[in-house]
Amino acid sequence: MTWQSCASTLRIFHAEKENMKPNFTRCCCCLMAILMLLLPSLTLSEDSANEAVYTAALARLNATSMTERSAAIDQLAAVKAPRAIVILQALLDGHLFNLILENKLVIGTEIDAGYKLIDAKSGQDLGIAAREATQKINLNNSLRVSLRKTLGRLQLNANEAKARMNAVQAIAKDIDSESLALLRERLVVEKDVGVQDEIRLVLGLEQLNSTDKTERLGAIDLLKDQANQEVVNRLNALQDQDTEGQFAETDVDVRNYAKAALVKINARLKVYAAIETLFFGLSLGAVLVLAAIGLAITFGVMGIINMAHGELMMLGAYTTYVMQQLMPDHLGWALILSIPAAFVISALVGIAIERGIIRFLYGRPLETLLATFGVSLFLQQTVRSIFSPLNRSVASPEWMSGTWQINDFLSLTWNRFYILVFCFLVFALLLQILKRTRLGLEVRAVAQNRTMAKAMGIPTARVDALTFGLGSGIAGIAGVALSQITNVGPNLGQAYIVDSFMVVVFGGVGNLWGTLLAGFSLGIANKLLEPVAGAVLAKILVLIFIILFIQKRPRGLFPQKGRAAES
Amino acid sequence: MNKLSQTLQNTVAAATFATLLLITGNARAEDTIKVGVLHSLSGTMAISETTLKDTMLMLIDEQNKKGGLLGKKLEAVVVDPASNWPLFAEKARELLTKDKVAAIFGCWTSVSRKSVLPVIEELNGVLFYPVQYEGEESSKNVFYTGASPNQQAIPAVDYLMNDLKVKRWVLAGTDYVYPRTTNKILEAYLRSKGVAKKDIMINYTPFGHSDWQSIVADIKKFGSGNKKTAVVSTINGDANVPFYKELGNQGVSAEKIPVVAFSVGEEELSGIDTKPLVGHLAAWNYFMSIDSTKNAAFIKQWQDYTKNPKRVSNDPMEAHYIGFNMWVKAVEKAGSTDPAKVQEAIIGVEYPNLTGGTAKMLPNHHISKPVLIGEIQDNGQFLTVWQTNTLVDGDAWSDFLPESKPIIADWTAPISCGNYNTKTKKCSGQNYK
Structure with a gap:
């Protein structure tokens, strides 16, 4: 059974490759599914421990109310297990469905005949179902943001640098003390330079809130060379005055230092x-x-x-x-x-x-x-x-x-870029x-x-x-x-x-x-x-x-x- | 004149004539009631209006299957005003004087409605207008089955302000009367809620605009600060496709800067890849995804009629559905298709809408509607994220513009006026502004 499903998953994977339609998230899902299936003993032991939590969370995920769904996500995230990540990732990618007749959650991969289904709870292969037999578990914007953050935390220790990078960026959108602690831990063991920089940036922004003046000055020092929108916003915010004329940043030195950094950044922005x-x-x-x-x-x-x-x-x-x-x-x-x-x-x-x-x-x-x-x-x-x-x-x-994202402030759209090149080619040819x-x-x-x-x-x-x-x-x-x-x-x-x-x-x-x-x-x-x-x-x-x-x-x-x- | 161009001209003339014959020549029997359908079948608005023509044909067909109206069969008279605003007036005149239609269902853009208005008032016809519009109008001869600003724009802005905590606003629209008036109302409303002038950016583009690079880049910059930003889009017609494409390409995601659109429905979305648009919003009074038995039956009927199982339904279609059935009810009530009698009989008529409520024709010629806000899903449908508990009555004259605040519309005695000033107690008559 397991081998069969594994082989079929692999087949899809190959078929997709041949189709030249690379869909990374889907491949990731498949890979994770394969991983899960290859480690049945591990999943089984988890099952016994977290069975009750899973069942409850999945039932809530299937509820129509968005608040229920949000609570279910938190519940699933609390079980720090690979399968929870698979389910959450599928939810974010829109691959999580409700099998209407049986009222059970499944992860579906789109194929010509409908969806190729895997049971969300047990990871079992359920064969193929028609599109009409399934109903997608929907998300709204706020859920999507919180889901990304939750997944980010769970994937902070992922193997690929790209996944970690995404994780850090997702966490940065809505930072709290728990996330900060996670990021600090990660920075110690992080090997990839890009991810290191990204974490430092997030931590640096946080350091701006420090009560110690030298800490804050240090933070500005660290941030001033970053081409990042968040940095500009935060430095600008330091200059803000409230209704009574009180500056948000009480220290004059920090304010002036931030101002000087901003002048430099703004000059670059103009270019x-x-x-x-x-x-x-x-x-x-x-x-x-x-x-x-x-x-x-x-x-x-x-x-x-x-x-x-x-x-x-x-x-x-x-x-x-x-x-x-x-x-x-x-x-x-x-x-x-x-x-x-x-x-x-x-x-x-x-x-x-x-x-x-x-x-x-x-x-x-x-x-x-x-x-x-x-x-x-x-x-x-x-x-x-x-x-x-x-x-x-x-x-x-x-x-x-x-x-083509050159940095936070400069990005060129690919379609326009190709048309520009194409225009020159046509002209030269003519x-x-x-x-x-x-x-x-x-x-x-x-x-x-x-x-x-x-x-x-x-x-x-x-x-x-x-x-x-x-x-x-x-x-x-x-x-x-x-x-x-x-x-x-x-x-x-x-x-x-x-x-x-x-x-x-x-x-x-x-x-x-x-x-x-x-x-x-x-x-x-x-x-x-x-x-x-x-x-x-x-x-x-x-x-x-x-x-x-x-x-x-x-x-x-x-x-x-x-x-x-x-x- | 050259022989060739002469022949060409003749061919074109003959072709036009033949098409006209084909359209109007069916069933010339005397015992029919004629219904005019005035929607563009070509030009920039064809993308939206062709569907409404088909909807009308389906509704009329269905009514005939039920035995017609007052014992007579209904007959659709379809004309094509070709997205050409003055042609709308010409075609309306033709429908009323030559074809002697009992009622006209038509128009999409406000310019086309404004162009038809003098004709329809002069000849005392009846027009059912199915699209959300800017308000500031109530004619004796027009029934507005689409949303007025208080049934779409204002609740949408409220949702953004209260639920998404939006602090900065981009009002982007096509350059004509509907976006300009709506944005005027919205700006006044936002200012009254304490939004500073520098936190509102207003941008207009021509019909069919296709180069959105710098505008989207501007929106991105405007929204890059610390304050949550949203775009309120009154962009109309096919300019939406490149606009959303550019948003997707420049990576403006709904999580960062949501765009709430008032003129983008399922039909418009069916022409684009919606994956990059997931989460952007639209405010309407109907979504195809609404789960109700009436809606399911309507969708099935529509897909069977068009022989296309993937065909989508949208809000203005529902407006025509309600408007047509209200007209049928009013004609039955009055026992005649005489415009004057129908105008009197239709006020107060109720008909169930497709979302589970009951629409009512109000004395100001607007109807009551629920307000829904939906997020775009990757299958081109909307997921309802917010809706009003009760139906909202359409308000012809906005309460947020100082000049129209004291004005009301009431077509029942004793006021019987489309713009009655409650302060001066005077009816100032119609204006075609």
Whole structure:
């Protein structure tokens, strides 16, 4: 029995690995379950001792009232046994269920057919149950906080440094004398430097409450180099005055020392804030550049006002959605494969638009504008009919969510970071295509002088179609990036079309570098203005700036020079 | 004009015409009562409003199965105002004059309601408005089955203040009338509770805003001090998806800075991965997770009707459910669908809601509702963490704004006025502000 269950648990573990869906908490749970099963004698002896407590606590955990649940958690925590930790961890991760028919608590691991169950009390394997047969034990915020703290205390002596680190951080959220004693004990035996520092920080913050002046000064000395929000808060709190003008910190020396430390920290904070704003601006700029760069080719190089450009981006975003539907277990790969797929689909649609409509309208910009606007409505409605008017949810793969936490004050979100990198890659690739390939040469030739190019034997009609296809394909790629940060819906394109034209016009029609620079400068300008003026006003101000700028320099930042540009 | 664009234009026109025919052309029999459904089926609000259209069709279908109303069959007239506010007024006029509907169920955003209001008052129609809104309005022709601020915003803020001990407040909203008015009321309320001005941060963003980086970073900074901070979100429509995504990405957890939303329900959550959002809050008058036999039956009916066993239900759906059934009861009581008679008969009508209470239509055209506060769970549902013991009566004019404090709405004789000033004893008539 035991071996069977153990083997099956291991099987799940392997299956998960193959699925490339690493879920650490779940793996941890499994490992702990295996551990438990491997040590039946130990669990058994515990059972006899704590049987009554367990039974009572589990029954209370199953009660509907949150206060009962909270009491049950304390009860379970008091039994310092590995199985209590397993149960509490499962509760925190949302893996603890009530088996409705038998009214008993089980730990469930999600599989396709439902849940793979283990009895919470005995650790017995209970086989598989359908989702409907179980009911999750819910938590609310305050319970979650206290549960984390309780688990932190229990896991302070865990084997992995990461678990200990989490434990210390969880304890620090709500410190009391018992926790302090535990932390001091741990610090003596702790080997990992990171965890040591973390514990010292918590203890240092506590030392600020000391009645001894030198202790407090020492604490500030210890804390002043830490880039930690809690430190800043505490040092600030020292300067607080109550209603009668009494300082929270009675000693002048300590106050001044804290003030000096704060000045230093604040200077560093300013630098971090500037880096953050710059990053936000660059990432907004990257989105703008991605959206505009395809347009820079169709509008800039070919002179076509393509109102359906946004819809070509939308097609790219929907391609990502479809790819994810086709490969639901490999979100990351689906996203990467969407890039060529979106390019091909948008390029084909683009070529169809060029061959079907635009080529009849060359030299008549107003009619091109109206016709492509019609095409954009047509594409929107098509998508609406196929996918419904509702937004589709495109998931982000694990490596694209979360932040790159540099310290407490500076963290960069991964999705924006990747999009920034992606933007540069696309730009470099496009530049190389235009510079080094035969198509690029022909495109430039046709853009400079169509008649002369034709005379030289360049098939201008084919080049037109391919250029438009290239611009459209790039729009599709931009759509893949957009699917990661905004809603994928029929209106996605409309939200970006105006911005795209703005960037191209501001950068100088027909100049890719201009588009790049314009996109980034508009992004940064927007983010600089936003905190001061608010999101709505910032956009308006940027627009006014561009209008004024175009008055002064009608051809944008980098105007095209030469005879071709004059005509 | 070019031949091609001409053809294109013709095709578009023909397609539009065909769609219109399809929608309105069913059952042209004389012995039906027509019910107008005025919800956006395209544009930025389609995400929320399409569901309500389907709900109405289901309710009408069910009523017909029960034998219709006054011996006649009900017929739904569906129009699409396409999230375009002036088009709402046009479509409402069309429904009332051309289709001669007995009642209209529709609108989501307050701008759309404000745009329909003059038309519906001029032509003396009846509109059932199913969404929580900012109050400061009571029209003779509109029945507000969604929550007014005292049935949603104020209790939510009370919960944060008393139970979560929140001391600093971020009021974030989309830039239009509902968030602006609600935040004005909330700010006045918070100030009256002794919250300092520097502890309130107000932020507005346009419809469909997608770049939330710096705003979320600002919220994080604002909430990094010693005081417990919460975000009160009146962000509407699909801008919520990138907002919550950014919150998740920047690691703003509900334990640190909870976000309580007034416009995010089960439907909106079904479009996002809710794992990073667990614990964030929403205040509504109905949750799909409410355990009651009526609710279970309603959900089953809805999932059967849409042939989708995973389809979720939400608060405005319940409002339509209550509103439609109240209208049916009122028509039966009056023995006629005449708007004037229905307006008189419906006041005082009671109908059981889905959460176990009984909603009542009040003289101010609002209804009584329970207030629920729920935490988002990882399956996209809400876990009720707090609720009022009794039903709360909807208050049209907020008591926390000095200018609307003395004003009440009462559509029964002798007052019969939507904005009656109890101090000057005068009815100032309607305003369409």
